[in-house]
Amino acid sequence: MFTGIIEDLGIVTKLDRDQGNLHLTIKSAITQELKIDQSVAHNGICLTVVSINNDTYTVTAIKETIDKTNIGDLMVGDIVNLERAMKLGDRLDGHIVQGHVDQIGFCQSVKEENGSWSYTFDYDDTFGNVTIEKGSITVNGVSLTVVNSEKNKFSVAIIPYTYEHTNFKSLQKGSKINLEFDVLGKYIQKLYQNRL
Template sequence: MFTGIIEDLGTITNIENDRDNLHLTIKSAITPELKIDQSVAHNGICLTVVDISGDTYTVTAIKETIEKTTIGHLQPNETINLERAMKLGDRLDGHIVQGHVDQVGVCTAVKEENGSWYFTFTYDSSLGNVTIEKGSATVNGVSLTVVNSGKDEFSVAIIPYTYAHTNFKHLKAGSNVNLEFDVLGKYIQKLYEARL
């Protein structure tokens, strides 16, 4: 479980294809605190640490993860959002995030407005995912409040701190992002569909 509160920005130092798998090596300030077998969210994708060397660590993505997220499009020197799994008893500052990406969305607009930014994202609503006004959504692992909700799109407002400390500052119209929808909303949607 994660909270969607980003701890650090990591830099991809190496990407290696190994049959259907993808090994990513990441440089991060949190590396000395990691251990092998630990779960870390990378742009919202929960991956297991498989190797640690100095200030870098390596994770492996399998074929399903590559097909359902943006991880296969990452490049060396790219910046990614990082969060370690939450500890039992810690405060839940964001919302409950599983690190299981529901689908890839597309940023369609970025609007700066008096010191904050509004980002709009579209997604394939036929997959059964929904957002609601003032509900939660996770974009590239960042826990956010939905400020505008439509059938297949939603917007979020980004404060200067979040803009400076996540990779939101690199997003633009046309950028693909990992989306994880609110887990409670997903259960309610499934129950509703089952009753129809």
């Protein structure tokens, strides 16, 4: 379980493909605090630490994860948003995030708005996922509030701190992003569909 509050930006230092798996080696300031078997969210994708070497650690993504997220598009030198799993008893500063990406989306536009930024994203709505205004959404692992919600797109507003401390500053029109929709909304949607 995660909160969507990014702890660090990691740098991809190595990518190894092994049959259907992708092994990613990440350099991060939090590496020394990690343990093997620990869960860490990478752009919102929960992955298990399998090895640690000095200031880098390695995680493995299986085919299912590669097929449903943007992790297969990463290249050496790319920056990823990192968050360790929340501790029981800690404050929930973002919202409940599972680290299970529902689907990918694409950045439609980025607009600077006098000290903040507005991002609009679209997604395939045939999966049944929805957003609501003032509801929660996770974009590349970042917990955000939906500003504008439409049938298959939504907008979020980014403050300077989030812009500087996440990989949002590298997003541009056409960028592929990981989306995790609000877990409570998903349950309500499922209950509603089952009643019909």
